[in-house]
Amino acid sequence: MDTKELSAKGEEYYQKGDYAAAEELFLKVLGAGQRFADVYNKLGLISCAKGAYDKASKYFEKALEINPKYTEVSLNLAVTYNEMGQYDKAREVYGAAKGVAETEVKGIDPFVKGKLANLHFSTGEIYHEMGLLDEALTEYLKAAALRPDFVDVNVKLGIAYRDKGLTDKAIHEFKEAKGKNPNYTPAGINLGVTYYTLSKFDLAEEEWLDVLKRHPGNKTAAMYLRLIKKKA
Numbered sequence: 001m002d003t004k005e006l007s008a009k010g011e012e013y014y015q016k017g018d019y020a021a022a023e024e025l026f027l028k029v030l031g032a033g034q035r036f037a038d039v040y041n042k043l044g045l046i047s048c049a050k051g052a053y054d055k056a057s058k059y060f061e062k063a064l065e066i067n068p069k070y071t072e073v074s075l076n077l078a079v080t081y082n083e084m085g086q087y088d089k090a091r092e093v094y095g096a097a098k099g100v101a102e103t104e105v106k107g108i109d110p111f112v113k114g115k116l117a118n119l120h121f122s123t124g125e126i127y128h129e130m131g132l133l134d135e136a137l138t139e140y141l142k143a144a145a146l147r148p149d150f151v152d153v154n155v156k157l158g159i160a161y162r163d164k165g166l167t168d169k170a171i172h173e174f175k176e177a178k179g180k181n182p183n184y185t186p187a188g189i190n191l192g193v194t195y196y197t198l199s200k201f202d203l204a205e206e207e208w209l210d211v212l213k214r215h216p217g218n219k220t221a222a223m224y225l226r227l228i229k230k231k232a
Contacts, residue, residue, distance in 0.1 A: 003034045010042070019046045037066040041073050044080070053084045075115040082122050094119050117147040121156070128160055136160050151177040155186045162194055170194050183214055189221060201228055 010025035023046050026039045044059035060077035063070060074093055081090035124139030140157045143150065158173030171194055177187035192207030205228045211221040 003029045003032045006032075007034075007036060007039055010039070014042055014046075019049060022046065035062075035066055037063040037070055037073065040066070041070070041076065044073075044076060048076070048080060048083075053080050056080050057084065072112060072115075075112065075119065078119055079115065079122075082119065087123075087126060090119070091123065094123075113146045117143040117150060117153070120146065121150070121153055124156065124160075128156070128163075133160055133164050137164075149180065151181045151184045151187065154180070155184075155190055158187075158190055158194070162190075162197070167194055167198060185211055185215055185218060185221075188214075189218075189224070192221075192224060196224070196227070204228065 006025050006029045010022045010029065013019075013022035013025065023043065026043050026046075029036065029039050030043075040059045040063035044056040044063065047053070047056035047059060057077060057080045060073050060080060063073040064077065067073070074096060078090045078094040081087070081093060120139045120143035124136045124143065127133075127136035127139060137157065137160050140153055140160060144153045144157060147153070154173045154177035158170040158177070161167070161173060162170035171191065174187050174191035174194065177184055178191065181187070188207045188211040192204040192211070195201070195204035195207065205225065208221040208225050208228070211218050212225070215221070
């Protein structure tokens, strides 16, 4: 088989989830001296699936050398840097990717939107852990704008608002999350916590009882309910 056939066959294996066979063929393509950005990208994704982030980052970097405007690769590299704890590099690569795609955000592929949202979400978590709440909120809001269906983003937004003392906004976000997925436990737990901090114990108890009704073994809700009983 020539390199194009090897690449096509590798893609076929990749789509079937046979990453070992796909990797073998993709490496043969590279061994033949061919430089296909998509082959490097797929090798990077395979390496990510194995947790080999250092190797993955090198594959993605090679792909970008070939095609600097390959947005998906930029996002994959940014996410990989993030997994490696190289947050400055992640933000730099993401910034470049965003610059290419920003004018077409509304029309971009849902897969790419999801990648962008996840990166904003992860960056927001870093800011949140550092106590930089305004910066965290900015990132969470960007994630929510890209993927409003992500209930975990609503919950993180709610927690950040609560930490800033903006309890009305926090309650709104937790209710939004519950509306999207009533079985998403963190939404009910955190809504109850927010009510508890406002001394609205009846409402807090109602939320935690609802969590236990849906998930009888939830230890967090049970623990918080014991707090309510002590208050009584």
